[in-house]
Amino acid sequence: MKKKENVFRTLARWLVRWIFGLRYEEKWFGLKEKKPAEVQFKDGVPDDSELIVSPGKQILHRFLERKFAVFSVFVVLIMFAVVFIAPHFMTKYYDAFTETTQKDLPPTLDFMNVPGELKDNIKMIDSYSSFSVGLSNDGKVYVWGIGGIGATGIDVKQIPEEVRSAKIAYVAAGQDHIIAIGEDGRFYGWGSNRFGQFEATDIVRENPNLEPIPEEVSSGSLDVNHIKKVTCGYQASAILMDDGTLYIWGNKQTYANMDKFIGRTNILDVDFTLNYVVGLDAKQTSVVTGTKGLFNKATSTIGGTKAEKMSDFLNGRKINEVRATTTSICLLLDDGSIALTGDFQSDVVDVPALEEGERFVDIQAGSYHFTGLTNLGHVYSFGGDHYRQAEAPEVNGAKKIYAGAFQSYAVDENGKLLDKWGLKGYLFGTDDRGANIAERVVAGGRITMTVGAVAVIIEIIIGVSIGLIAGFAGGWVDIFLMRVAEVFSAIPLYPFMLILSSLLSRASMTTDQRLYMIMVILGILGWPGFAYITRAQVLVARESEYVTAAQAMGVKPLRIAFKHILPNIVSVILVNMTLSFAASMQTETSLSFLGFGVNYPQPSWGNMLSRASNAVAAINFWWQWVFTSAILIMTTVCINTIGDTLRDVMDPKSSNDK
């Protein structure tokens, strides 16, 4: 039984033919039945000269013969769909987003890819910005994520040979370094040592802003069994012993209050925010920062309740653990509840309401989020949620939790990974402000395509009206309008546009108003082309019989122009519209590239590429321009192909070209 042809079936048939070839089309859809009544096409023209095929149908038929053109239509439609629909799904995206720790990261989706050998016997996991370090129960170290540190050539994934052969007891990761302590107490460090992160070189010792690593640590005389905590901050590290002795070293410029912690022996817990070292003193009643008034107010939820003074909030309870993100701190209290202090971002997930009898037994902190483990083995995440790192899945039977910078891992008692959630990575990498390029490509495409489309529409409205009036009215109107068009086409495009847009940048305008103005400028400077084409077409059409007939019937001239002539020249306008669309997009990208079009923070395919004008950045951060320009070129190539093909198939002269 043959199925009836319909539009969808035809489209599917074309798709199959285009992807798999004619053979599969016949196989899956059967041979196209050749009905005797059907028009036989030869070279796109009906074979039977008796039959009349409407020009529209003929054009469509010939268009569909060009495979690349049909493909281009698909690509452009998909591009349109993506850039106009996808932004509605990027709920976390906003233009001005910046994240210092995520700057200039190459494309990867490996941030959470815990190595297979580690998956079943995890001892600990730590991470700071773009890479994570893991330790297995048999003392082996694994590093995943992005190991390359900027353009320095340092790769933390190259674990030193001595570390690989040693049995490691503790690991911790900082912004650009990793430290490890062997079971025998030996200290290892690798990565960047520019700020004395793991080795006390002479340069480090001489620099008053750097605290060299303590002798006890580097000489390997620490008793591993008495280490309580090993942690790293931005460019600093700390080791806390059971007896409250704290060893801390690194960049004091980042951590101004580090001096207050050096040599302390009464600390119960320690962690790093972005700018402060925070600790817990023996009284367990307040956060020690060495700075007055800092982190001395607490709440139990992020939004809503007002912060109380720490002593009032605690009301006799003791603090057990201090966990710090970039700007905020979570305190685990001795009754299993938590206290929050510090500043939170706007995009947060609030602290969950626990079940009856459920209480937190552990808290871990990432860069912005906290993950908590309860006595029932459930995990909860709360805090900053830009990367969806605070949306914890349902986990049962978790015994330990670890937090990466933007990831969390839940592990059972045997060290088996139960679940992981958070930031996977970036498909197209990140830009120099730490924003996700893939998201900016979509948002920028929306702006670039809108600017191009609106500019063309303005061009068409002005150009076609003026061309129609000039061509149809003739006489002095024609001469005048064509002189005006000449003046406009004599305007040097780029200089004029630069002047206008720099005028705009000095005027106080919102970014949106500025965007509209750019569209209008592009449109106003581009219309003469359409006017010339329309006028030329009208001059031809004016002599046709149908116009004469309309005139004889007494139709008003303006009505003839817009109602009778316009539909007949629409095809030519359509072709030029397509080509102009691509041209406008190119002009916009060039302007934005120069810094005179769409400006940061609004993304556009042009201004996203502006960093690549620096040769060093262009090669080191190749992903910042390769993907964007590839998509830009693909889109314009496809639009131009459509325009070219349309022109070809509409031109009756080129009918037998093939």
Place this chain on the structure above:
Amino acid sequence: MARYIVKRLVYMFLVFFLLTFILFVLYHLMPANRAYTDARTEIQTMKKLSEEEKATKFDELYLKYQRLYGTDTDNNLILYLRWLGLYPYYDGHYSGIFQGDFGFSYDYNLPVVEVVPVHMRNSFLIGIITEIAVLAITIPLGIKCAVKKNSRFDRFTQFFTLIGFSTPSFIIYIVFIVFFCSILHWFPVSGMKSPGTNYTGWRNVLDVLHHVTLPTICLTFGSLASITRITRASMIDALSLDCIRTARAKGLSEKVVIYSHAWRNALVPMVSIIVGGFFGTISGAMILEQMFGFKGMGLLFLSAMRTADYDMIMFLEVIYTFIGLFSNLVTDLCYGLVDPRVRISK
């Protein structure tokens, strides 16, 4: 012919004044007040005055500077005429472009007329080499594609020109810079000569050449695609003319048919591109010069734009507008040369 040219010239100057007037008015919308800032700086050097004296003195100075700069009126027409040199300043003297005074560049601390020629020479030099190279490559290529239409060679060329035509020029430059500077290290990335050197004679020439080669190559590549496509399209149109069929029927050799008969016809739509291209060399290539730090007209304009060097921008705009209008005139005259059917004197 002479009458036509005179007519066009008169028209050209009308349009020129209209455009410069529009630009002038637009530019005066910008919140820049030289008289005010100058009066401010001068008043700050006088420390002995009391606040009240300062205020009166400032008003005095402000008026003095306004009169000096000719901004003592809000009438745009008067301002424009003063700029042209057709309306006297407060003290009765005329100083404008008709007197040869194009203004003063605050960035360079020189009259603009002295700054521009060096840049114009640079732009022209690189532009003219590029233009010749582009035409030497694209015209034979376009003709070959048109003659062997739909051959494998043609399709291949069409594919690449389509990509080239759709690629914004700056992406082509980025690719070239990455390839030749960062990967192969053949050429320096920017500048006109090696920094810190002071070569003379032959070494200087070589050094400049070393710096200028890559921009020239880039500029050439940037315009290859579009001109090839235009050549091909107009050649295809020309080849389908009846006169070509006749020429072939006469038994003329294919060479004569293509290069003498068809090419002459194909040249007509190309005149404006070729002429415009040659005049465009003077205007400079803005993006290219910006990326390579090449001291040409485009870079001059961009930097003037960024620092709001008012007189410089206006002078460059005058040059740009003039070149645009003049090249239109030359294009129309060339049509008459290329196509005897176009009777210019009509």
